[in-house]
Amino acid sequence: MTLEARLAALAAAGQTITYGKLARDLGLRMEELTNALERLMEEDAAAGRPFRAAVxxxxxxxxxxxxxxxxxxxxxxxxxxxxxxxxxxAERHALLPFPNIPG
Structure with a gap:
């Protein structure tokens, strides 16, 4: 599973994960994970999206x-x-699939 797919699945489920667990699950060193998360934040900011790294x-x-x-x-x-x-x-709420529908 890619980083993007894992973050999307966590966001859709309204779940969070620790940096260490995510790095282990994806087979990444912490530095690699951090760099990838920063790139995703840059993409999210440029597209006007909530930060996926908020999970x-x-x-x-x-x-x-x-x-x-x-x-x-x-x-x-x-x-x-x-x-x-x-x-x-607010970032995590905005990542939910349907954030404007009361739960």
Whole structure:
């Protein structure tokens, strides 16, 4: 399964995954995963899409937030997160297949 397909499946299911688990599942080194996620964020920003990388979470984050690099990259791409928790929730919600239909 490709990175893009795995992120799409997680988003569709409303699930998250740790960076380490995703790297292991895809057979990637952490540096390779990080570089690929940053490229996807650039593609998403250019296309006006929510960040697919938002489905990742730090292993020890009590709120299930992505790593600090996610927020740094988002800011570089013109989408700074004043409130990281609200930003992450909004990105994840926007990734759902039908986010405007009440659950």
């Amino acid at each position: 990742l979470r730090q292993r020890l984050s009590p709120e299930g937030l992505p790593a600090p690099g996610f927020f740094l990259k988002a800011a570089i791409l013109g989408r700074p997160a004043q409130d990281p928790l609200a930003f992450t929730r």
